[in-house]
Amino acid sequence: MKPSFKKIKMLFSNSLSSVQFVLSFWISLFALSAMITVAIVMFLKFNNTLTANVITNSVQVVDQVMMTLNSYINNTMDVSDRIVTDMNTYFISDKQAVVDTLNTAYKLRDDIVSMTVFDEKGNVVAAAPLGLEVKNNVNITEQDWYRSSMQSYTPYTFSPPHVQNIYKGKYNWVVTLSRKLDLYNSSISGNAVFTIDMNFNSIEENCSRVTIGSRGYVFILDENDNIIYHPQQQMIYSSIKNEDIGFISGKPDGEYVQAENNSVVVIRSLDQTNWKLIGISFLKDAEATRVEVISFLGRLFMIAIILVTMIAVVMSRRISKPLVRLTETMDKVEKGDLTIHSYEDGFYEVSRLRHSFNHMIDRINELLERIKSEEQELRKSELKALQAQINPHFLYNTLGSILWMCERNDGKGAVVMVQALANLFRISISKGNEIITIKEELQHAESYLIIQKVRYKEQFEYSIDVDENIKNCKSLKIILQPMIENAIYHGIDRMVDKGKITIRIKDCGDTILMQVVDNGLGMPESVLNHILESESSNSYGIGVKNVHHRIQIYFGKEYGLSFQSELDEGTTVNIRIPKIEGDANERKSNEDND
Known part of the structure; x- marks a missing residue:
């Protein structure tokens, strides 16, 4: 019984004094401390970086769409300005020149459905394309866009998207730009209204091809918070999807985090139209942020590894000297000196290594002689x-x-x-x-x-x-x-x-x-x-x-x-x-x- 206990005690003592046990103990202790620190910092940094990156990405996308739409609207207004200038020139003497001007502009812009000049009684004075006729039962002066133009104090009026059904054979989904004209010294008595019907598909395409992250999107509201465009408009009208307009209503341009559905809302106003461009993105879709967080964690883990390595080196220096000397002896053998032997003492493993190493050298010498x-x-x-x-x-x-x-x-x-x-x-x-x-x-x-x-x-x-x-x-x-x-x-x-x-x-x-x-x-x-x-x-x-x-x-x-x-x-x-x-x-x- 006693010899068995002594044997067990010796094995246990050798295990405690081994290089492997000492190094494993200290490395594990400090590695655990480093990992806990990294985990806490990772959690805090992840949340902050995620939100910041999602907002930045959303703002960039929405601003780009806003610039595109503003550019499109401004280009259409420029067309309107050039045509009105020509009208002031030609209506005095040559009405046909105005018709030619309208048709030329119409042919140059695929997105323009029609352009028309109405007098104050709603009669067509000039129109493009050629042959455009108003339906017999339509009273132009009762149209919303006509009234808005006559009563507006601003140069331009933009209508909400609507089906333009006042012309024979045309039922296009359009946004109408209209403006009141004062054609002085012309053959037209009183005021007139000039309209450009823009195909709404052009605005819709600029918005529909934009995504923010993997699920984000943009949509447009008018000044009364009515939806002008939404990529899922049919689902909203069918009450399958609900857009939280109340959260957006009354808010100025800016970026907002909606905690209820973990989303980011970006609001921007479009020039000249009183419309609002809304961008919706979701924090869960921030793949770019995840990459950044992973990169950050990689650097943090490198710091932790260096810290653990330094501690391990300091703690193992004292106990690894016999191994270092044994390694130096091995290096001499590797260079061809097969006459050398090791006499190192130390831990249990070092003694075993020394014995095996010396036996290996003797065996190599015997085999070399035989092979030669x-x-x-x-x-x-x-x-x-x-x-x-x-x-x-x-x-x-x-x-x-x-x-x-x-x-x-x-x-x-x-x-x-x-x-x-x-x-x-x-x-x-x-x-x-x-x-x-x-x-x-x-x-x-x-x-x-x-x-x-x-x-x-x-x-x-x-x-x-x-x-x-x-x-x-x-x-x-x-x-x-x-x-x-x-x-x-x-x-x-x-x-x-x-x-x-x-x-x-x-x-x-x-x-x-x-x-x-x-x-x-x-x-x-x-x-x-x-x-x-x-x-x-x-x-x-x-x-x-x-x-x-x-x-x-x-x-x-x-x-x-x-x-x-x-x-x-x-x-x-x-x-x-x-x-x-x-x-x-x-x-x-x-x-x-x-």
């Missing part, structure tokens, strides 16, 4: 196996060419080929060295080209272009010949025209680029994409893959072969190796002995 030994043996065996694959393959093809020439009694050509073959084997053997100079590799490649050129009876020509300063640099042997072989067998052999093979060797700084270029038939994309795969068994032979593998085994994965080819255009083989100016064979031998 196995890798050296593997490289030797792979090089021998790859070389064994290349030599029989090349010898078989070359002897086949000599045999073919002997059968054709071409003794001179056979002698040239045998001499070239002897030179090939001399360089191939190269006293057992895997590395030769680029000059020797070129001699080996040119000997092969001489053999094939004799065999193919000048079916192709070749050229060699090499930078002189790299001829004595080192290269893996027999890497050009397999590329030339493929260029002849798969590129030039089936050509009707004479082929061309070009060998280029360039100095590229730290690397050397060898290129074998032919103008043969090229390779299809399906072959080009898989030519270096070890599983590939296409007709391009094992030589290409073996050269690629030999280069990568000897120099590393960043070197090797790459291909460019187009059908009926030719193929370019790029061989990239490191630039080695010293005795590479001696260096290779030393590496293997190590």
